[in-house]
Amino acid sequence: MSLSKIIKWSGLICLLCISLSPGTLIAQDEEGEEPEALRTRASLSSVQRNDDVLDLKMLMRAKIDDRYTGLSGLEVVFSAATDSSEVELGKATTNEDGVATLTVNAKDIPRDTANRMALMAEFDGNDEFKGSDDDIEILPARILLEPIETDSSLSLKLTLLANDEPVEDEDVSLFVKRLFSPLKVGEATTDEEGAAEIVFPMDLPGDGEGQLEIFARLEDHSDFGTVEVALDEPWGKPVSQLSQKLPQALWSPNPPTWMILTFIILMAAVWGHYAVIVYKLIQVKREGKVG
Amino acid sequence: MDISKKQTAILEKFAPYIERFDTKSRVWIGLLLAVIAVGLYALILQIVEGHIVTGMRDNVVWGLYIVNFIFFIGISYGGAILAGILHLFKVPWRRPIMRIAVLTAFISALIGPIFIILCIGRFDRLHFLLIHARLQSPIFWDVVAISTYLAGAVLFMYLLMIKDFAIYRDSEVLDLPPWRKKLYTALALNYQGTESQIKQLAISKNLIALIMIPMVVVVSSVLSWIFGMTLRPGWHSTIFGPYFVLAAIYSGAGSIVILMWIFRKAYQLENYLTDKHFAYMGYILLALGAGYGYFTFSEYLTSWFGSERWDEEVIDKLFSPSEYGWWFLISNVFAIVIPIVVVAFKKLRTPNLVTLAALLMVFGMWIKRYLIVVPTLETPLLPIQDTRPEYIHYSATWVEWALTFAGFATFILFFIIMAKLVTIVTVSDYAEEKK
Numbered sequence: 001m002s003l004s005k006i007i008k009w010s011g012l013i014c015l016l017c018i019s020l021s022p023g024t025l026i027a028q029d030e031e032g033e034e035p036e037a038l039r040t041r042a043s044l045s046s047v048q049r050n051d052d053v054l055d056l057k058m059l060m061r062a063k064i065d066d067r068y069t070g071l072s073g074l075e076v077v078f079s080a081a082t083d084s085s086e087v088e089l090g091k092a093t094t095n096e097d098g099v100a101t102l103t104v105n106a107k108d109i110p111r112d113t114a115n116r117m118a119l120m121a122e123f124d125g126n127d128e129f130k131g132s133d134d135d136i137e138i139l140p141a142r143i144l145l146e147p148i149e150t151d152s153s154l155s156l157k158l159t160l161l162a163n164d165e166p167v168e169d170e171d172v173s174l175f176v177k178r179l180f181s182p183l184k185v186g187e188a189t190t191d192e193e194g195a196a197e198i199v200f201p202m203d204l205p206g207d208g209e210g211q212l213e214i215f216a217r218l219e220d221h222s223d224f225g226t227v228e229v230a231l232d233e234p235w236g237k238p239v240s241q242l243s244q245k246l247p248q249a250l251w252s253p254n255p256p257t258w259m260i261l262t263f264i265i266l267m268a269a270v271w272g273h274y275a276v277i278v279y280k281l282i283q284v285k286r287e288g289k290v291g
Numbered sequence: 292m293d294i295s296k297k298q299t300a301i302l303e304k305f306a307p308y309i310e311r312f313d314t315k316s317r318v319w320i321g322l323l324l325a326v327i328a329v330g331l332y333a334l335i336l337q338i339v340e341g342h343i344v345t346g347m348r349d350n351v352v353w354g355l356y357i358v359n360f361i362f363f364i365g366i367s368y369g370g371a372i373l374a375g376i377l378h379l380f381k382v383p384w385r386r387p388i389m390r391i392a393v394l395t396a397f398i399s400a401l402i403g404p405i406f407i408i409l410c411i412g413r414f415d416r417l418h419f420l421l422i423h424a425r426l427q428s429p430i431f432w433d434v435v436a437i438s439t440y441l442a443g444a445v446l447f448m449y450l451l452m453i454k455d456f457a458i459y460r461d462s463e464v465l466d467l468p469p470w471r472k473k474l475y476t477a478l479a480l481n482y483q484g485t486e487s488q489i490k491q492l493a494i495s496k497n498l499i500a501l502i503m504i505p506m507v508v509v510v511s512s513v514l515s516w517i518f519g520m521t522l523r524p525g526w527h528s529t530i531f532g533p534y535f536v537l538a539a540i541y542s543g544a545g546s547i548v549i550l551m552w553i554f555r556k557a558y559q560l561e562n563y564l565t566d567k568h569f570a571y572m573g574y575i576l577l578a579l580g581a582g583y584g585y586f587t588f589s590e591y592l593t594s595w596f597g598s599e600r601w602d603e604e605v606i607d608k609l610f611s612p613s614e615y616g617w618w619f620l621i622s623n624v625f626a627i628v629i630p631i632v633v634v635a636f637k638k639l640r641t642p643n644l645v646t647l648a649a650l651l652m653v654f655g656m657w658i659k660r661y662l663i664v665v666p667t668l669e670t671p672l673l674p675i676q677d678t679r680p681e682y683i684h685y686s687a688t689w690v691e692w693a694l695t696f697a698g699f700a701t702f703i704l705f706f707i708i709m710a711k712l713v714t715i716v717t718v719s720d721y722a723e724e725k726k
Contacts, residue, residue, distance in 0.1 A: 248427050255426040263426060263435075266509065270439055273502040277446060280495045281480060284453070284488050288481020 037130045038062045044121045044134040046225035052106040058121040060098045070098020078102045081118040082110045141224035145231050154200040158216045166194025174198045177213035206236020292461045292484045297721050302464040305714040323700040330697020333690040344690045351668040351685035356410040358660045363403035368507045369543010370395030375503040386720040387563040391550045393448040398705045400444045429516045436510035447499045454719035457482040511536040524601035525667040534586045541579040542656040548572045548649035554715050569642040577634040584627035608666045625655025
């Protein structure tokens with residue numbers, strides 16, 4: 001290789017190294033315009049509840065610091081599609097977890113000939129985040145929940161129906177609402193009549209009157225989405241925060257006995273001392289007169 | 292009653308100060324009365340217009356008045372417990388300090404509760420505290436505790452003065468008007484110094500000193516429990532009881548040092564209130580300052596480490612320079628660092644510097660009381676609908692400042708009056724030592 005070629009190739013390699021070096025990249029960044037908007041990932045889901053209530057939930061996320069993070073404050077437009085048109089159902093803004101929820105009446109949603117609902121949600125994008133959308137198709141489904149109470153046991157009969165037809169061989173779970181996560185109390189698979197029976201525990205703590213909020217759920221089904229039904233039953237043990245005795249409370253009619261005793265003892269000790277001292281002073285005065 | 296030569300010498304020394312009001316005293320009294328008059332005008336305005344003339348609102352319902360109440364009551368408790376301990380343990384250098392200590396206890400106990408009355412919006416319902424009293428209420432405990440303590444403070448002061456009243460009554464050195472002779476005769480309770488009288492009085496003094504020590508601990512704790520029993524950030528702390536007890540003794544000791552210095556200068560008492568007395572009081576300040584510093588650190592460390600949301604908000608306010616950060620720093624430097632540094636070095640342990648440290652410390656302790664009351668109230672657990680800035684942030688008005696200064700002026704005025712009625716050094720104590 002001739003000297004001129006070596007110099008030429010060396011120069012080219014040097015230029016390439018300089019242009020790709022971190023310092024140069026940073027400099028380019030600093031000189032550059034606005035940072036590029038982040039790509040977002042949208043995920044639409046649905047929860048079918050009693051009385052044709054349908055919750056549409058859109059989770060908006062973006063990869064920030066190598067982790068998918070929920071994006072709050074983004075406006076999401078929900079719509080339903082038929083073969084020929086698209087109907088806007090409403091708008092919702094994502095919460096701090098990145099979820100935008102729109103509650104609609106399932107009866108108002110247009111359906112295709114198979115009674116299927118085609119649902120879509122879209123985020124248009126803004127300066128920070130690129131737009132994204134997602135869609136799902138669900139069939140109307142519901143769970144019937146029937147409490148069965150005998151002298152020695154409690155149970156619930158669940159019936160899963162889709163298009164008012166029984167749905168066989170699906171796993172349905174039973175939960176009780178607690179302060180934080182729901183407590184799963186049972187699981188069963190539906191039979192050919194779409195029914196399943198789950199025994200309910202008899203020792204769960206309830207509210208002040210023993211009420212429990214029970215709900216059955218078919219989770220994330222490919223045809224129905226999530227289907228849920230709730231029921232209030234007085235099957236818990238009554239636990240009331242207010243039933244605790246609070247004798248130290250200002251509204252209590254009487255203070256606790258120990259407090260009365262402590263007060264009397266302290267007052268008697270101090271004022272007793274004062275009384276003795278005053279008596280001694282009277283003696284001092286009397287003796288002075290005698291003297 | 293026999294009066295020794297030493298006692299006669301002390302009386303001769305104090306005669307010019309207690310026989311008549313000199314021009315300097317009259318000027319001081321005039322100035323103090325002027326400050327009190329402004330305070331009275333502010334009080335009338337507050338009664339007529341209501342508490343709207345103060346900075347207290349829906350959120351911050353306590354302000355300068357409660358701060359002053361805790362401050363004066365704390366000083367009083369400090370004076371009483373120090374006098375009790377010095378008397379009970381027969382500390383040899385106590386004699387020139389005892390009178391100042393009990394006067395501090397008595398006068399502060401009179402001034403402190405006045406601020407509570409100023410804080411009450413409805414004077415006409417004051418008696419409800421008693422007729423609708425709930426034994427479960429820390430407020431009721433405090434009413435009982437302060438009343439009981441005030442009775443004890445009066446008794447303590449009086450017991451330590453009876454012998455002196457007898458000396459004033461029988462002294463030929465003092466040229467007193469007849470009404471004052473009559474007053475001393477009545478207050479001396481026919482004391483002649485008989486063996487039995489000495490014994491009865493000694494028992495009484497020991498009894499009152501003995502009861503004052505635990506009583507101050509209890510009443511000071513009760514005061515802290517007004518805050519401690521409330522589920523508010525910065526208040527609901529088990530350390531508040533001992534913290535208040537220690538803070539009370541500390542600020543009381545500091546106030547005594549300041550008063551010692553003032554009377555030493557004003558009455559030329561260098562032979563009585565010697566450099567050693569300031570050094571000894573300095574040691575007390577050092578020990579109490581270290582304890583107070585430890586409690587302060589412990590309180591805020593626990594709160595900060597727990598990171599409970601509301602506690603964190605209060606801590607943030609105390610450490611943020613844009614809120615109370617500077618005051619928090621000043622309070623801790625004045626009340627912890629400076630007294631310890633001044634007393635720790637022998638060269639700095641002079642009456643002037645110990646007094647300066649005590650003055651800064653007492654000021655620091657006043658700020659600390661403010662920082663206990665206000666930032667917590669500015670951190671409500673429940674949001675209020677009407678969020679005007681003045682409803683959330685407290686700012687004292689001129690009415691509150693006028694009444695605050697009037698309170699301090701009354702404290703000084705009462706001291707001047709008491710120093711005219713009795714010698715600032717207990718005369719009878721000097722004769723006892725001679726025997």
